[in-house]
Amino acid sequence: MPKELLKGNIAFAEAAIRAGCEAYFGYPITPQTEALEHMSKRMPELGRVFLQAESEVAAINMVYGAACAGVRVMTSSSSPGVSLMMEGLSYIAGSEVPVVLVNVMRGGPGLGNIAPSQGDYNQMVKGGGHGDYKPIVLAPATIQELIDLTVIAFDLAEKYRTIAVVLADGSIGQMMEPAELPPMRELRQVAERPHWALTGAVDREPNVVSSIYIDPVEEEVFNLKLVEKQKQIEAEEIRFREMWIDDAEIALVAFGTAGRIAQSAVKDARENGMKVGLLRPISLYPYPYAAVQQVADKVNRILVVEMNGGQMLDDVRLAVEGRVQVDFYGRMGGIVPLPDEVYEQIEKTYAQRANGR
Amino acid sequence: MHSGQMGDELMTERDGMVETLIYTKPVSLTTGATHYCPGCTHGIAHRLIAEVIDDMGRRESTLGVAPVGCAVFAYDYFNMDFAEAAHGRAPAMATGLKRVSPDKLVFTYQGDGDLASIGAAEILHAAGRGENITVIFINNAIYGMTGGQMAPTTLPGQKTTSTPSGRDIEVHGFPLKMSEVLSQMDGAAYIVRRSLHDVAHIRKAKKAIRTAFEVQEQGIGFSMVELLSSCPTNWGISAEDALTWVEEHMVPAFPLGDYKVHESISARKKG
Numbered sequence: 001m002p003k004e005l006l007k008g009n010i011a012f013a014e015a016a017i018r019a020g021c022e023a024y025f026g027y028p029i030t031p032q033t034e035a036l037e038h039m040s041k042r043m044p045e046l047g048r049v050f051l052q053a054e055s056e057v058a059a060i061n062m063v064y065g066a067a068c069a070g071v072r073v074m075t076s077s078s079s080p081g082v083s084l085m086m087e088g089l090s091y092i093a094g095s096e097v098p099v100v101l102v103n104v105m106r107g108g109p110g111l112g113n114i115a116p117s118q119g120d121y122n123q124m125v126k127g128g129g130h131g132d133y134k135p136i137v138l139a140p141a142t143i144q145e146l147i148d149l150t151v152i153a154f155d156l157a158e159k160y161r162t163i164a165v166v167l168a169d170g171s172i173g174q175m176m177e178p179a180e181l182p183p184m185r186e187l188r189q190v191a192e193r194p195h196w197a198l199t200g201a202v203d204r205e206p207n208v209v210s211s212i213y214i215d216p217v218e219e220e221v222f223n224l225k226l227v228e229k230q231k232q233i234e235a236e237e238i239r240f241r242e243m244w245i246d247d248a249e250i251a252l253v254a255f256g257t258a259g260r261i262a263q264s265a266v267k268d269a270r271e272n273g274m275k276v277g278l279l280r281p282i283s284l285y286p287y288p289y290a291a292v293q294q295v296a297d298k299v300n301r302i303l304v305v306e307m308n309g310g311q312m313l314d315d316v317r318l319a320v321e322g323r324v325q326v327d328f329y330g331r332m333g334g335i336v337p338l339p340d341e342v343y344e345q346i347e348k349t350y351a352q353r354a355n356g357r
Numbered sequence: 358m359h360s361g362q363m364g365d366e367l368m369t370e371r372d373g374m375v376e377t378l379i380y381t382k383p384v385s386l387t388t389g390a391t392h393y394c395p396g397c398t399h400g401i402a403h404r405l406i407a408e409v410i411d412d413m414g415r416r417e418s419t420l421g422v423a424p425v426g427c428a429v430f431a432y433d434y435f436n437m438d439f440a441e442a443a444h445g446r447a448p449a450m451a452t453g454l455k456r457v458s459p460d461k462l463v464f465t466y467q468g469d470g471d472l473a474s475i476g477a478a479e480i481l482h483a484a485g486r487g488e489n490i491t492v493i494f495i496n497n498a499i500y501g502m503t504g505g506q507m508a509p510t511t512l513p514g515q516k517t518t519s520t521p522s523g524r525d526i527e528v529h530g531f532p533l534k535m536s537e538v539l540s541q542m543d544g545a546a547y548i549v550r551r552s553l554h555d556v557a558h559i560r561k562a563k564k565a566i567r568t569a570f571e572v573q574e575q576g577i578g579f580s581m582v583e584l585l586s587s588c589p590t591n592w593g594i595s596a597e598d599a600l601t602w603v604e605e606h607m608v609p610a611f612p613l614g615d616y617k618v619h620e621s622i623s624a625r626k627k628g
Contacts, residue, residue, distance in 0.1 A: 022457060023453070023456060025453065049456045049457055051452070051456060053449065053482075054478055054479070054481075054482035055478060057446070057449075057478070057479075058446070058449040058452075058478065058482065059449075061442065061443065061446040061450045062452050062453035062456070063453060064440075064442075064443075064449075064450055064453060065422070065440065065449065065451060065452060065453025065454040065455075066453035066454065066456065066457045067453070068450070069420075069453075069454055069457045069458050073453070073457070087443055087446075088443060088446070091442075091443045095441075198420050198438040198440060198454065199438070199458070200420070200437075200438060201416070201417055201436070201437050201438050202417045206432075206436060206437050206438050206439065207438045207439075208438070208439045208440070208441070209439075209440045209441065210432060210439075210440070210441035211441065212441055
């Protein structure tokens with residue numbers, strides 16, 4: 001496929017369609033609404049399901065219902081809308097049905113604003129809804145990565161019967177970049193739907209999709225099953241990018257848009273003779289703890305950059321386990337840091353690299 | 358297929374004795390006991406739905422959505438594919454199921470707290486969209502599973518564990534009349550209220566459930582049958598007195614009747 005100039009929100013919506021998304025349910029919220037609009041036109045054209053729900057609460061439960069039928073289904077929203085979806089997401093996790101969610105994060109808490117933010121890291125990565133579960137969370141830094149991770153999200157959601165979240169932010173949703181869309185996949189036939197799906201109890205015992213385990217012993221058995229699944233996900237689905245780590249004296253750790261800005265700043269620092277590396281986690285759950293730890297073994301000091309008050313910072317500290325000093329630079333409230341700001345922070349951390357260990 | 362009706366005769370041999378069964382369990386119900394309290398009308402409602410689905414020959418192409426409340430385990434009692442919804446969200450979940458499975462009959466089974474309180478938005482919009490699903494609404498004027506608190510349909514003056522002096526309309530306002538409310542939606546095709554307090558009314562309820570599923574089968578729109586039901590346990594009276602209480606207190610407050618019957622249904626019935 002040739003590269004096209006694509007807006008992020010439209011790019012992930014079209015990528016989902018090509019990945020075989022059969023149904024989309026959503027509710028308008030800035031800065032992701034173009035995705036819903038794109039789906040409203042394209043899905044009916046293709047004979048697939050689009051429905052604008054009365055709320056995010058309803059949207060996620062429509063997604064839940066469609067997922068029970070064994071179809072590839074998704075929704076997309078932004079921070080306050082995703083908060084409303086947390087009830088449904090917990091039920092979905094408790095029922096082990098595959099669902100894809102794209103969260104185009106914006107400034108918060110509360111109504112906040114519509115500018116780019118990474119303030120939902122904890123909410124998405126640590127579970128978010130009630131009970132013990134963790135969705136797979138993938139964080140793109142470019143439109144191409146947004147497209148690719150959306151396709152991967154559908155495959156991972158089905159492979160592990162889990163929620164797969166693409167965690168973008170307002171700048172990725174709104175900006176345009178040249179990117180390549182995947183080819184159109186053929187849709188799965190009804191007969192090819194999963195064995196557990198609600199397709200009508202013909203020549204088999206009825207299927208029940210439920211998140212209820214009234215006996216605590218059974219609930220714990222189920223919880224342990226999720227834990228086992230998480231172990232497999234943690235072993236097989238870690239994704240990250242490293243740059244200039246080999247001879248680095250300090251390293252930055254940043255994800256998504258902050259990772260992209262950090263990359264610009266690190267490149268400038270390299271050009272000015274500073275030995276700086278970058279680790280950009282792509283899978284936020286499962287988090288690349290081992291990769292961060294290996295970086296901590298090589299460098300003298302780490303700088304974490306985020307568009308929040310220091311949420312992934314906790315995971316970096318867990319990985320580093322006190323090996324080196326971890327500095328933090330964050331902008332909040334919908335402010336996107338400039339590469340120059342990050343560069344200044346690199347200079348500060350670099351100047352103190354001798355006493356980081 | 359026609360099962361579970363009086364007059365069906367089934368000969369079985371057990372322990373050397375020949376039994377003649379004249380009243381069998383519908384195939385659309387599973388065997389075994391339910392967890393419902395003695396005298397509760399959930400069992401009657403389950404059976405009516407199952408008989409209708411049997412009669413329509415649709416057990417293998419029906420998908421149910423269970424609520425949160427006393428009927429939370431409905432999926433154990435209906436012998437068909439089932440999903441268990443979050444509290445009040447059954448109409449949204451059924452919408453998702455139906456939209457991707459248009460050839461299936463999809464129904465929700467919801468109590469008054471589920472449908473009229475926490476799920477008021479979901480039921481209103483499902484009706485407004487004319488969502489082609491069937492809703493069986495059990496109204497017993499109280500929260501059963503949590504132990505007898507005020508429901509959105511609790512009557513003025515009715516004592517519950519959260520209105521110990523009786524529902525004070527100055528504090529808690531008035532009960533919601535959902536059949537009346539939903540009948541105002543253009544998307545609603547069939548909205549009726551029936552009662553389960555005696556045999557004659559139970560027969561009428563079954564006819565309404567049949568019509569509601571037929572409305573869905575023919576793609577006419579949203580259908581709901583509200584069933585006035587008893588809760589002897591949480592009302593603190595005997596099973597028999599509870600049926601009398603439905604007749605004497607609930608029926609006047611929630612009048613029985615056809616609140617919305619799409620013209621194509623009434624035309625068909627006349628024809």
